[in-house]
Structure formats: structure tokens, C-alpha cells
Amino acid sequence: MKKQWKLLEKIVLGKKTIESRWYKRRCEAWGKVRSGDTVFFKNSGEPITVRARVQKVIEFSDLTFSGMKKILKKYGGHDGIGSDDLNYFYHWVKGKKYCVLVFLQNPRRVQPFHINKKGFGSARAWLTMCNINAIRI
DSSP: OOGGGTHHHHHHTTSOOEEEEEESSOOTTTTTOOTTOEEEEEOTTSOEEEEEEEEEEEEEOSOOHHHHHHHHHHHGGGGTOOGGGHHHHHHHHTTOOEEEEEEEEEEEEEEEEOBOOTTTOTTOSOOOOSOGGGTBO
16 A cells, blocks of 8 residues: 555544455456455555454446446545545546455554565565465565
């Protein structure tokens, strides 16, 4: 996550209750995130510091720009997107065809730890695994 967006703090404070993933094609989070899963969060280049439980997941496919705007208007506030930021995000999601909304509950800080993303790709924003300890350093 981009540190300047301060999304981790919003998650911990309960101001960001949805994590969204927008893709041009079906990617890592699509079809793999389930209710009851635990998700971990970190800022880019930093250790993991926050975890939350997945309450529910909604997936959207074959999105049009109109459909994306509806999703952002309906869920954007819960995704930590302020109404002043909507125009930026309209531009950012343009051309995306898939969206995964991950509804978060019980967020909390964790003792910071690093992960080894070797084999996943250094720029990968979402990793799926059965046990976080498999990549914990």
C-alpha cells in the first residue's frame, strides 16, 4: 500500500472496512479470498503491521466504466476513498474489467514482520497462501 495514503491507519481505526482489487484480467485475489480468511497488510517496502479477518467477498466481472463508477460511489467511502478523491479513482480504474471487494472485520496491529516474496514477483501486491509463516522472515 502507498504509505502516503495512510490506509493502514484507516484499517486499524475502522475507517477503511473494504479492500478493493481492480484488474484488467483475473489475477491473484480473484476466486481465492474467502469469508473467514485472514489478510495481512503492509506499506510498500515495509514490514507487515496489520491483519484483519475477511467478513465477505464480492467479485465483479466484465465491468464497464459506468459499472466501475457505481461500485466506487457505493463502496468507495468504506474503501478509504474520500468523495474528493473519486475523480482520481475514476481515472485510475479506467480500463479495468474485474474488481474484488474484500470486506474487513476485527482489524488489529501485529508485531511487525517481513516476508520473502521470492517466487511471487517483487511487484506483486497480493499473495495467496495457506500459512503466512511460509514466507515470514
